[in-house]
Amino acid sequence: MQLHEQKSELVVHKHKPGDLLQELPFSPLTMSYTSSAGEALYPSESIRDLGVIISHDLSWSRHICETVTKARSVASWVLSVFKTRNKDVMLTLYKSLVRSILEFNSPVWNPIKIGEIQ
Numbered sequence: 001m002q003l004h005e006q007k008s009e010l011v012v013h014k015h016k017p018g019d020l021l022q023e024l025p026f027s028p029l030t031m032s033y034t035s036s037a038g039e040a041l042y043p044s045e046s047i048r049d050l051g052v053i054i055s056h057d058l059s060w061s062r063h064i065c066e067t068v069t070k071a072r073s074v075a076s077w078v079l080s081v082f083k084t085r086n087k088d089v090m091l092t093l094y095k096s097l098v099r100s101i102l103e104f105n106s107p108v109w110n111p112i113k114i115g116e117i118q
Helices: 061-081 087-103
Strands: 046-049 052-055
Touching: 052 061, 061 087
Parallel strands: none
Antiparallel strands: 046 052
């Protein structure tokens, strides 16, 4: 199996966020990786891997925000398309369409901050 280098991304997790070396103008140059094809990979703010967004500071805020936005969009679509408000129908649609988005990979990105839970 061969590595698909065009799909590779680089994320650098900072050990000490307040480190002064991170603020210098040449710091992105020291944190780059060159592939075997000669292409340079530079650090990105976040990457998506298996449907989970991982940020450079290891916070889940962006992933939670995008997941909630997607679930709200699907819930809004369900309410606009289906005119019935039968409890059984709505519960089935919620469990199959909305809840599946919210629970996908939830053990990985389990929210711990009060703001993320609310």
